[in-house]
Amino acid sequence: MQGSGNSFPRKTGTRWRSVEVIPFSLFQNFKLRSSMDHVIHIAQQKMGIV
Secondary structure, eight states, X not given: OHHHHHHHHHHHHHHHHHHHHHHHHHXXXXXXXXXXXXXXXXXXXXXXXX
C-alpha cells in the first residue's frame, strides 16, 4: 500500500517534466526532419531521380 502511494508523486513528476520537454523535442524533431529532407533532396538530385 505504501509502495503504491510512493510511486504516485513520481509518476506525476515525470509527466510534468515530459510536458516541459515536449515543445523542445518537437522543435528539435522539426529541425532534424527538415534538414534530413534537404539532404535527401540533394541526394536525389545528384542521382537524377528528381
